[in-house]
Every structure is written in structure tokens, then in C-alpha cells.
Amino acid sequence: MKLASDSRTVGPSDRAAQVSQTVRPSDRPTPVLESRAYNFWYGTNHALHDISMGIPRRAITALIGPSGCGKTTFLRSINRMHDLTPGARHTGEILLDGASIFGPGTDVVTLRRRIGMVFQRPNPFPKSVYDNVAYGPRLNALAHARELPDRVERALRQAALWEEVADRLREPGTALSGGQQQRLCIARALANEPELLLMDEPCSALDPIATQRIEELLVELKKSYTIVIVTHNMQQAARVSDYTGFFYVGNLVEFGVTQQLFTRPSDERTEAYITGRFG
């Protein structure tokens, strides 16, 4: 609670200056996703304040911060999962490849096809392993029937699950172990061949070994995908991510190269959080 008194130090303009201080523009490739002064409200609750950041392509960006800081709210804004939340509204912009995701020309169904999402708890459908992965391609008519098996296999291989399920594709996805289920959900998301993969604390329901497998997988996946991961686990952010954004009470306090943010944070709140003084 000591931090409440410190929040006076940074106003919106200061913060913008700080955010850009941490990483010079030349450090970053062109962002695949860009948020510009994005504000979000649940009813009267102002949950996100002027979030401006760019998500670099083919890299892992971690969003960290204490519970209720808005990191998941921001993540779910990116694929417009808030569309169905009563009382939700926003101002500002989020651009995917330069085009507003809120623009009149943006079809939310197409948007979500391009932006995959993996949830906190594994949520496979009560269908077979195969049908789980084939769900997206079938739904979005992405593949001919005869190409579908290849596509499913490719997604399962990318999710490092193929070896374990190759001979049980017809079994229900819900019969797999927790860690396998989460990789199945990743495979399901990958089968849509998304440009961006959002992950909302994907390891929080998993044991350390399953967590390690997912982390190895993420590092492998960033060769071809852009990943944004929300995590409670600072060690995880430090281990796997290239860029880290620190959220605190609805503000993006600091955003930068992970190593820099963890070793030389420029904001005292970031420092307090990553050194475990609160959160």
C-alpha cells in the first residue's frame, strides 16, 4: 500500500516520456500491433488509462503486474473479447498492421481468426483431439477437406504435442493431462494460422514440468509467430520474453526490452514490483 503515495510522481506525459526512454525506436522492429492512448471502462470503472505501446513482430511480449492491474483487460481488448461484456466501452485506438481493429471495415470474426487466444485454464471442446484442432480451419473454411489432416498435424507438431497424441487423435481432448490440454488449445489456436497469439496466463493452472514445456514451446513459436503473454510469474516473463510491459492500476508504467526492464527499471514502481516488494 506504500505505493499509493508514490503514484504522484508520474503524470500521463511523464509516463509517455519514460516509456519511450526505456527503449529507443531503433531497438524495435515494426510493431505488428499498436495501441494508441487506449482507455477502457467497465461501466464506470476506468480500468485502463492511455495505454500506448507497440507489440514487436516475431517476438514474445510479456505483460506483468499485480492482480487487477488491467493486463488481462488489455489482452482481451486486442481480439475484442470485450464486445460481449455489458457496459464495456473504450476510447483510443488499437491498430493491427496499421488498421484499426475497431474500424467499420473490420470484421470481428476475421479479426479473431487473425489473432489467436489461449486462456488461463485449458478449455478444449468435448470433442476428439483431431476435431479440436480442426475446429478453426473448418469454421473459417481455411482448408479443403483433404488438406485438413495435414493442417491438424502441422498445428499439433508446432504445439509440440504430435508425438504424444498421434495415435489417439480420436480420443476426447478432455481426456488428456492438463499440460497436454493446454498444448492442445495452443494447437487449436495455431491451426487458424494467426498473425498474433494472445496468451492469458497460460501456465497458471499447470505444474512446473508442464509449464517448462509450454515455455520451451513459446520460444520455438516466436520464430514464426508474434506472441503476447500475460503472466503473474515474473521469472517466467524474465525467462521467455523479449519485451515486457509493466501494468499497475490500469496504467502501463513501463515498457521495454525485458532484460533492461528487469535489470535497470526506470520507474521505481517497476523496481518495487520486480524486486518483490509488493504484488
Added chain:
Amino acid sequence: MSSFPIEGVPPGRPSAETRWRSLVGNDRSDRVYRNVLTGLALALPALILIILGVLFMGALPALKRFGPSFIWTSTWDPVAEVYGAAPMIFGTLASSFLALLIAVPLALSVAIFLTEFSPRWLRQPVGFVIELLAAIPSVVYGTWGIFVLIPFLRAHVVPPLKAVLGWTPFFHGVFYGNSLLAGGIILAIMIVPYIAAVSREVLLAVPGSQREAALAMGATRWEAVRSAVLPYGRAGLIGAVILGLGRALGETMAVTMVIGNRHDIGVSVFQPAYTMAAAIANEFSEATTHLYLSALFEVGLILFVLTVVVNAIARILIWRVARGQAVGSQAL
């Protein structure tokens, strides 16, 4: 956070178990109260067994006389003392099946609308009114059937049905008014609230994460319902339908008033039919001979066993979804 003096508790502190015993154990009024409640609670299952026993005893003479052929013979002749329940069993099943055919799409649409698409403010009132349908007395439905439904069918439904489907055996012949069709429709209206209410509960029990998974994959809301919500709740939805079937099988008054009450097996829905419940209600007061009465008891026994089995299946299916066990293709 000041420290709490846990050290101050004496070592010989009574365990939670002992304290609970001392609270509930020895008081006389408590014991009486507990015994009364236990007795009342056990009385209900006992009642079912007693009913089964009475039905069986009553049906014994007919069972002895006709054996299993009671179920598949069609003669119902109190004068000659020959009884066969096939027309009533057929009529009961046919009217219930017809009712499901009409009620299931309607009730599922209502449940899906209320849980997935309806604006929030509309959910309560619509759900309430639909459940209110279940509170209307059966005889009122029957009266409405006679004075509103049957004339309406005669004027506006039967002529087009005959024109289009009159060549099939199901819509053949003269429309008598009191008919299988009228009985089926009345039943459908009466079971919609049950199926809709239970289906709504089942759909509400489908985790939000399943909807989100589908939506995040690029499903529209309808696609999410069809490909994620309905399959997840499948077992429970089937349970809801079977529960409706159980209601339809046992419904008596309204059906008796509109189905025509004729001991006959006809394929056409325009013909009169009979149900087991209707036969018991109509003929019990006329059953003058021992064997006649016994035959009606046996009809009651068949109906009782049928509805209990159907309801038990329905309950088991619904529980499985409510307890979240309906995942996986092993559900059915």
C-alpha cells in the same frame, strides 16, 4: 497485523468433534425433532414403493388372466371381459412423440434465446412467463383445446395439411376434431415450459470458457452456440427432452378432453386415439367387475413403470451436466 494469542489456548482444549456433540447430542427435543424429520424424509421413498405394491396387487388378477399379451392385444371389451391395452399404449406413445416433435424445437429455441441472445433485461420476464405456463391447471388447457384449438385446427391447419400431405397415411382421412393431433399439440404446449426451463439451466451450466474458446477461434455467436455450447450440454439437453416426455406420458386431464378416447390404433393424426392416463380417468368409475378394475390397475402399473424409468433417465442425464461430467464423447 497484531499477533493473536494462540499460545494462550489451554492444552486440553476439546476437539471440534466433541464440541459439536455437546451442541447437538443430548437434548431431548432435538432428538424428537431429528426423528420426526427422518421419518418424514423416509416416508416419501416408501410411498413410491407402496404405490408400486398397490398397483401390482390390484393388477394381479389381470396379469394372471392375460399374461404379457395384455400389452399387444387390442380388444377392450368389458362385456366379454377381454382386455388388451395396445391402443392406449400406442396412443400414449404417439401423442407424446407428436408433442416432443412440436415442443422440442420450440423449447430449445426459447432456452437458447434466453441464455445466449436475449438482452439482459428481457431474460427474467420471458423466463418467468414461460414457467408460468406450467402453473395453468390442466383442465384449463383442455377447455381451451376444445373451444379454441380444435376449431382453429379445423379452419386453418387441417385443410392445408391435407392439401400438401394428404397422400401420406399420417394425414389421411376425416378430421374428427378430437384427435391425436389435438392431443399432441395440447401436450406440446404443456411440456414446453419444462423443457425450456431445464434446457436453460443446462445451457447456463455450460462454462463461459467454452463460449470464449469458440468466439476466440473466429466463431460468430450462433456458430459458438451450435459448435460449442450445444455439444457441451448435449447430455443435459437430452435429459430435458426426456423429462418433457415423462410429463407428456403421464398427463391426463387435458389430453382426455381433446384426444377422442377411442380404443383404436390409427396411423393418421386426424383420428381419435386413447391414452393410458385418459383410460384410467374415464373408466375407473365404470369399472364394475373385478377383472375390469384389475385391467385398469395393470394399465396404471405400466404407466407408472414407464414414467418412473423415463424420469430417472432424464434426471441422471441432467445431473451429469450440472456436475460437469458430461465432457467427452463418453457422455452417451
